[in-house]
Structures are given as structure tokens and as C-alpha cells.
Amino acid sequence: MKIDVLSLFPEMFTGVINTSILKQAQEREAVKIQVVDFRAYADNKHRKVDDYPYGGGAGMVLSPQPLFDAVEALKEESHTKPRVILLCPQGERYSQQKAEELAGEEHLILLCGHYEGYDERIREHLVTDEISIGDYVLTGGELGAMVIIDSVARLLPGVLGNEESSVTDSFSTGLLEHPHYTRPADFRGMKVPDVLLSGHHKNIEAWREKEALRRTWQRRPDLLVQGPLSEQQRRWLKEFQEKR
Known part of the structure; x- marks a missing residue:
């Protein structure tokens, strides 16, 4: 370009x-x-x-x-x-x-x-x-x-070290980005969610999707009316609303 x-x-x-x-x-x-x-x-x-x-x-x-x-x-x-x-x-x-x-x-x-x-x-x-x-x-x-x-x-091929970085950015998926954690797993008693330490990639992806939805619902609910939600996302959204 x-x-x-x-x-x-x-x-x-x-x-x-x-x-x-x-x-x-x-x-x-x-x-x-x-x-x-x-x-x-x-x-x-x-x-x-x-x-x-x-x-x-x-x-x-x-x-x-x-x-x-x-x-x-x-x-x-x-x-x-x-x-x-x-x-x-x-x-x-x-x-x-x-x-x-x-x-x-x-x-x-x-x-x-x-x-x-x-x-x-x-x-x-x-x-x-x-x-x-x-x-x-x-x-x-x-x-x-x-x-x-x-x-x-930053969206051009070969610019970012990890090509998936831009794909999962806030707004690229229609949702805000999920929370991130790094080492140590326990910092002053504040612990990383167990699922991220499990090595179970399918569960990790599901957790990230759910937390991205939760963060969007909490901070930018206007984004949720701009695109269709999956059946699973609608169930999670109902769960958030009931717990509130």
C-alpha cells in the first residue's frame, strides 16, 4: 500500500x-x-x-x-x-x-x-x-x-508479528476484546482464571468469547444492537441480565 x-x-x-x-x-x-x-x-x-x-x-x-x-x-x-x-x-x-x-x-x-x-x-x-x-x-x-x-x-499482511492480533481486536468482531492475563498466575492474591491455565483450547475460546460479550454488555451495550448474536451469545446475555 x-x-x-x-x-x-x-x-x-x-x-x-x-x-x-x-x-x-x-x-x-x-x-x-x-x-x-x-x-x-x-x-x-x-x-x-x-x-x-x-x-x-x-x-x-x-x-x-x-x-x-x-x-x-x-x-x-x-x-x-x-x-x-x-x-x-x-x-x-x-x-x-x-x-x-x-x-x-x-x-x-x-x-x-x-x-x-x-x-x-x-x-x-x-x-x-x-x-x-x-x-x-x-x-x-x-x-x-x-x-x-x-x-x-497494522491491518496489512506481515505488519504485526501475530496475524491473529488484528482479527481479535476490539470492534473487529463486533464486540470489545476479552480480558488478558500474563505471568505470574498469582499476583498478590489476585489469580488468573483457572480456565486459562487448563490448556483446554476449546474451553479457553469459549471463555474468551463469553467475557468479550460480558465486557461489551457492561461498557458498550450499544454495540450489541448493531449485529446479530448467536444462540449461545443470547443465552450468555440472558445469564448476565439475570445475575444483575
Whole structure:
């Protein structure tokens, strides 16, 4: 996969994309990440990328020309039809399902805005997706772009050491993830559940599924109405409710 980021502050990405899993993903050639300062595409001598809004109002608006030219150049360079994603508070709320969808693409271009907003022609004629990472406003789209890069890259083949890690993550199964334990089995009188020490893999899997359901019911019951439950899960859910 190739991920291009258009930002006025490319230095913000240095630590994020050059450490930990993202660094390893690039070294393994699972993903190529390029951060471009789209100010370089401005066609005026002062490299100005914004202007006052028509009709008046506070703040500055990003002009269409630099972003259109930058995206067109990146498309021509890679000979692909990329997903062009606008980071925007008005966009679709980001989810694990969206990350999994984007992980199937060959090329992503992420547009990071600043100032008051984007010229509407960018939204209407340049982008394929608008994404928001939450119902709040940041000073720019860079942090949102970092979230998307990290969540997508870790889903690519060969990035994580254990390929099952991303499959069992919270939200990937429709439920929150089950509890985890490690050594020692008894820490200050707090013990690991016996089933995890039993070596009985079928019982362990059943326990994990049940505890994932329990945790979702306790913390995010809204997730349980979004997908169908199995007969066993419905029985467990009834058990939780009766014990409460």
C-alpha cells in the first residue's frame, strides 16, 4: 500500500511514522508513507494556500488550486485511482470497519486541512471520502491522519508479528476484546482464571468469547444492537441480565 499525506506541517509526522510498528511496516515494504507539504504546489510567488472567505466571516479558507494540483500530481506519479480522504469534523465517524475497508486499497491520499475550512469545491469535486475521528474539533487534520495511518497499516499482511492480533481486536468482531492475563498466575492474591491455565483450547475460546460479550454488555451495550448474536451469545446475555 502507498499512503500519501498532504499537510502544511509535515514535520508533525516524523516521530509517528518513524517509530514502532509503522517504522517496521515500511522496512518490510508493507506500506510506503510519504508526507508532502502542499504549499509547494501553490502557483503564486508567496506560496499562499488560503484566502478570505467570500461573504465575509472569521478565519481563512484553504484554496482549491494547491490541493487539486497536488492530488493530480500524486495520481499521475503512481498511476492508480486512489481513495482521496478529507479529514474533516463533518465527515463520517471513523470506525474499525472503515479501517478494514481502507486496508484493502492500494493507494490512499489524506488531506489535512487547517484554518477555518476548505473551499467547498475540494469537498465536492476532489475527494472520495470525508472522515472525522470524533465529535470534536482539532486545529488541523494531521492528528486524524496519523490515526488513520496507524489503524490501517497494522491491518496489512506481515505488519504485526501475530496475524491473529488484528482479527481479535476490539470492534473487529463486533464486540470489545476479552480480558488478558500474563505471568505470574498469582499476583498478590489476585489469580488468573483457572480456565486459562487448563490448556483446554476449546474451553479457553469459549471463555474468551463469553467475557468479550460480558465486557461489551457492561461498557458498550450499544454495540450489541448493531449485529446479530448467536444462540449461545443470547443465552450468555440472558445469564448476565439475570445475575444483575
